Amino acid sequence: MATFKRNVRQELISQFHSLAAEGNISKLPIFLNQYPFLINETSENGWTALMYAARNGHPHVVQFLLEKGCDRSIVNRSNQTALDIAKFWGYKHVATLLSNAMDAISAEEFKKRHEDCYFLHPPMPALLQLKENEAGVVAQARSVLAWHSRYKFCPTCGSATKIEEGGYKRVCLKEDCPSLQGVHNTSYPRVDPVVIMQVLHPDGNKCLLGRQKRFPPGMFTCLAGFVEPGETIEDAVRREVEEESGVKVGSVQYVSCQPWPMPSSLMIGCLAVAMSTEIKVDKNEIDDARWFTKEQVMDVLTKGNQQSFFVPPSRAIAHQLIKHWIRMNSNL
Numbered sequence: 001m002a003t004f005k006r007n008v009r010q011e012l013i014s015q016f017h018s019l020a021a022e023g024n025i026s027k028l029p030i031f032l033n034q035y036p037f038l039i040n041e042t043s044e045n046g047w048t049a050l051m052y053a054a055r056n057g058h059p060h061v062v063q064f065l066l067e068k069g070c071d072r073s074i075v076n077r078s079n080q081t082a083l084d085i086a087k088f089w090g091y092k093h094v095a096t097l098l099s100n101a102m103d104a105i106s107a108e109e110f111k112k113r114h115e116d117c118y119f120l121h122p123p124m125p126a127l128l129q130l131k132e133n134e135a136g137v138v139a140q141a142r143s144v145l146a147w148h149s150r151y152k153f154c155p156t157c158g159s160a161t162k163i164e165e166g167g168y169k170r171v172c173l174k175e176d177c178p179s180l181q182g183v184h185n186t187s188y189p190r191v192d193p194v195v196i197m198q199v200l201h202p203d204g205n206k207c208l209l210g211r212q213k214r215f216p217p218g219m220f221t222c223l224a225g226f227v228e229p230g231e232t233i234e235d236a237v238r239r240e241v242e243e244e245s246g247v248k249v250g251s252v253q254y255v256s257c258q259p260w261p262m263p264s265s266l267m268i269g270c271l272a273v274a275m276s277t278e279i280k281v282d283k284n285e286i287d288d289a290r291w292f293t294k295e296q297v298m299d300v301l302t303k304g305n306q307q308s309f310f311v312p313p314s315r316a317i318a319h320q321l322i323k324h325w326i327r328m329n330s331n332l
Contacts, residue, residue, distance in 0.1 A: 014043070019031060020058070020065070023061050028061060050071075050074075051074075051081075054098065057091035058094070079173070082098055129315070130315075143263060146264060147190060147263070154172040155186050157174055160172075193268055195227055196317060196318060197223055197237045197269070197270045198271050200325065209289070209290060209292055209322075210244060211288050219311070220310075221316075222322065223241055225243070225244070226265075233268055245286070246278065248275045249272045249273065249274055249275065250273050253270060254269070255320075255321060256317065267317050269317045269320070294325075294326065
């Protein structure tokens with residue numbers, strides 16, 4: 001009797017999944033009304049009806065199943081959600097439905113379960129206002145989650161991956177994948193080194209600040225850029241400053257660093273002394289760059305005089321680099 005019931009249940013699941021895969025929106029409501037327990041049932045490979053609908057690009061079926069409470073967070077044996085499947089097969093409309101529903105409902109469900117929680121919005125400015133210990137937790141979480149959202153498939157062979165070590169490792173599911181052998185960095189969250197530098201005028205009484213087009217009007221900050229493979233921090237500082245502003249740099253001194261989870265950078269803060277003063281801005285890199293006197297910067301930092309320009313807030317490493325220069329002697 002138990003075997004018979006199990007076989008009947010498996011047959012019902014198979015029929016339900018077939019209707020979803022075919023996109024049969026006329027029969028699905030009738031079938032599900034008769035057997036509501038099937039909504040999140042999985043096949044032997046771990047697939048749900050929502051996954052089959054996503055695989056074959058049926059937005060109306062996906063919408064219907066979501067409205068009926070189908071769990072979009074379920075993963076199959078390849079560690080894929082319905083959203084992952086829709087993205088892989090290129091069904092953008094279906095992916096948008098799944099993504100929007102996930103964002104909206106997950107937030108509401110989380111608020112119900114955790115009454116004292118709150119959401120950061122917009123995330124970057126809000127992150128800079130958190131206490132140091134809270135900011136560290138948020139930065140760590142955001143970086144790891146961003147990594148998972150971008151690296152669902154093995155960068156070596158393209159196969160699906162599974163999560164291990166509490167989310168700090170992704171392992172390829174293909175048994176003979178080269179990523180499973182030897183020493184490499186394909187299975188762990190990435191950290192991208194970025195140099196950010198306070199460039200000092202040769203006379204020590206001016207600093208070089210720049211801005212990008214996406215910055216708020218009037219905001220200037222330290223120049224920055226990614227460290228390239230095989231490059232030292234000092235070489236990266238000299239290259240980035242010259243590429244962006246045309247200014248040549250000599251002496252470079254490390255000051256401090258700051259993790260920047262947008263999505264996974266480590267900002268390496270430096271002071272650098274310029275060997276030339278003529279500015280030739282590369283418009284493909286930044287929008288503007290200027291020499292600012294120590295008096296101008298002090299007016300912004302200590303007096304709050306932001307009529308002509310302003311700098312990033314105190315939680316940002318750029319602000320601390322600028323303040324470090326103000327407090328030190330003119331020469332490195």
